[in-house]
Amino acid sequence: MSFLDLKNVTKIYPNGTKAVHETSLSVDEGEFMVFVGPSGCGKSTLLRMVAGLEDITEGDINLDGQLINEVDPSERDIAMVFQNYALYPHMNVYNNLAYGLKNRGIDKETIEQKVNDAAKLLQISDFLQRKPSMLSGGQRQRVAMGRAIVRNPKIFLFDEPLSNLDAKLRIQMRLEIKKLQQKVGVTSIFVTHDQVEAMTLADRLAVINNGIIEQLGTPIEIYNNPESLFVAGFIGSPQMNFLDANLNNKTLSAENFEIKNIDSDYNGEVTLGIRPEHLIESENGLINLKVELVEQLGSDNLVYGQIKNIKDFCYRSPGNQTIKKGDTLSLNIEENKYYIFDKNTGKRVNQI
């Protein structure tokens, strides 16, 4: 059994909402697991069940070899960082960090040392005497982290802790969280709906949709090998392009091109997915893209255009190219980089 083990966990709220559906998941010790998915998919619910803040309707959760379904949150030895930080407004930073230790009956000198160590690690030593209301967003974020670290819990839970920060700070804190987790080595679960955050932080990623884990794997596995239309569309930025097509006898026919020798025995209506970065310009390419908009990012360009009836088709071109509105580009798909999904079930039908 691994460090944290969820077995067929289901959550039905008293009002009948089924937020989590028979989910099973294992997290290894020291692993950084990220739950990612659109709003309302049940990420927070799953996390809160681990924390003990929501009852488990069905299923089992084991932590460190112990069944914790009925264990009170205060006894689980879990630390959580909330989206709004939930710092204790009437206590100064020192006491915010020390409170959890005091409740565990640790003596004063040890508390002082632990708090000072954590404060140093997070560079908040200068603010220890301040109240949370006198701190900036980033500093509050650090205090919230400090409150989690100082107790040296079995597991860290983060529920979208970065979403209240501005873009620049968010990237910086993302980096810090990752470094910190590697340094402290605590098992962590991080919830986010931002796929970039998910990709950069995760050792392993669980893509959740409608209360179900759609796919579980390392970020790169999921990026390279999305098993469903939903995962393919959710992971990757800019989003994967989707085209309607037909698959018959290993031949894919889209509106104005054909691809032969597809590695699939499926026959019927499909959706073809192509990542913007898997397109290359070449003479007599499969696709003719009429350019409508170019976003220049410096390192590369995002080119949006139209193929026949399909709008907003995206192609990522190298930054040194000059492409203008009105150009027509001839594009090929990189070898074996097409993702084909069953149009009805959304499951992938070809091998990569």
Next chain:
Amino acid sequence: MKIKPLQIVAHIILIIGVLLMVLPIWISFASSTHENVSILTEGMRFTLGDQFSRNYNEVLNEKGGWSEEVTAAKMFINSFIMALGIATLKVAISAMSAYALVYYRFKLAVPIFWLIFITLLVPLEVRIFPSYKIVSDLGLTNSYTGLILPLVASATATFFFRQFYKTIPDELLESAKLDGANAWSFFIDFLVPLSKTMIAAMFIFMFVYGYSQYLWPLIMTTAEEYWTVVMGMKIIYTESYEGVALPRTAERFAYIILSMIPPVLVVVFLQKWFIKGLIQTEK
């Protein structure tokens, strides 16, 4: 700085308000420093007289009542104890019951809350007979317990605490739980400090409420050693009305002035908390 006409108007209104509040008190005080004779002949005064120490000494030390034992000082102490007990218990009980109503999610929480709220329609004066019956059956007449206990439940304070607790974000409780806080430590370590300005305000209101009780102590006490200030106002110095002696108006004014001191002290003392709460919002 330029003064706007609106500000002038506002200040005039405020000054009139202050005068209306302060003048009666000033007249009482000024009159309390004159001789009885001069008040009788010349009416109430706006200026200070020279009888301050005589009148106040008289009031504080004169023994009254049938037993000739109860002094004004004793009555102040009684009222103070009664008001302090009522205010302390009212605040404590309503804070705790609001805590239970908000944080323990049992089905009957809302009906129970409304039941508590309905008691506002039944003030002590309405239920005074059954209350008296219960207290006397318990043998609590002529005791501080009997004076205080029937008045300690407060729907108003419960209501205010409940509304305040409802504004505290759930994450705070959840976070505290994960930090190992139990039900009691969440109340003591979080709700009490977070609501301290509210507690101070409630304490002041309830202190004044307890201090100004009249009917209940009147019915409750037969022993003069439990008389309270407000009762005293009615009873004390009445013999002068009936006898040939002059009405002792000056002493009465002195008594009224003295009776204001305890509530004023409470307000002054707790005001620090008020202002602190206003300057740094903690939520």
